[in-house]
Amino acid sequence: LVARREGGEPLQYLxxxxxxxxxxxxxxxxxxxxxxxxxxxxEEAVVSLRSAGPGTVIVDLGTGSGCLALALKHSFPEARVIGVDVSSEALALAAENAEFTGLEVEWLQGDLFTALPANLQGRIDLIVSNPPYVATGDHLPGEIVDHEPRLALFAGPQGTEVLARIAEESFWWVGIGGWVVCEIGDGQREEVDGLFSAFDREVRMDLAGRDRILVARKGASCCV
Incomplete structure (x- = not known):
């Protein structure tokens, strides 16, 4: 363990x-x-959704370890919660975490919305995501880039490529009054605000006071 830590492996992995x-x-x-x-x-997703019953559908795009999907299932135990990831390895870990926490979540493998059943289009109440949002040319500390999965970090040359897809496609998947809550990169506020212009939206701060959390809602006015 000492050798692994000296090699820069994050403490959480150890x-x-x-x-x-x-x-x-x-x-x-x-x-x-x-x-x-x-x-x-x-936190923002829980405050936005407020309550959920058996008919409520929550989707976590790029679920990774399953952290968001499982925390939301804990907060809204009656809701149907779906975690999506393109990585079979990540989904295996998410499934282990579902067993570890005793929480029931559906896990689907695929690239963002392609994994979802078509009958959910226009019926999702909440989409959450911590997508890749780092530009391929950006420098990251070795502790991150050498040990954490690159697929979950890098989005493309701009850094907002995955967020742009979520903005465009989520509009058709959430119902009227549905929410989209995403983590974004520091310095991406203006671009992301433009990407989600079809929604009522606001970018909120993380604990360090940086603009990192997009909260968007599909209002009735945008669908008349």
Missing amino acids: EGIVDFGPITLKIDRRALIPRPETERVW
Whole structure:
């Protein structure tokens, strides 16, 4: 363990466990380490949705370890919660975490919305995501880039490519009054605000006072 830590491996991977909101999760190199910024996504999602019954549908895009999906299932136990990821390794970890927490979530493999059944279009109440939002040319600390999955970090040359897809496609998947809550990169506020211009939206701060959490709602006025 000492050698692994001296080699820059994150402490969370060495411990193999991490607290996230109301739950405790297993974590390893199959998925990104859940961070406080992502907990803010969970917090804003809970405040936005307020309540959920058996007909409520929540989708976590790029679920990774399952942290957001499982924390939301804990907060809204009656809701149908779906976690999507393109990585089979990440989904295996998410499934282990579902068993570890005793929470029931549906796991689907695929690239964002392509994994979802078509009958959910226009029926989702809440979409959450901590998507890749780092530009391929950006420098990251070795502790992150050498140990955490690159697929979950880098979005493309601009850094907002995945967020742009979520903005465009989520409009057709959420119902009227439905919410989209996403983690975004520091400095991306203006661009992301433009990407989500079809929604009523606001970018909120993380615990460090940086604009990192997009909260968007599909209003009736945008669908007349």
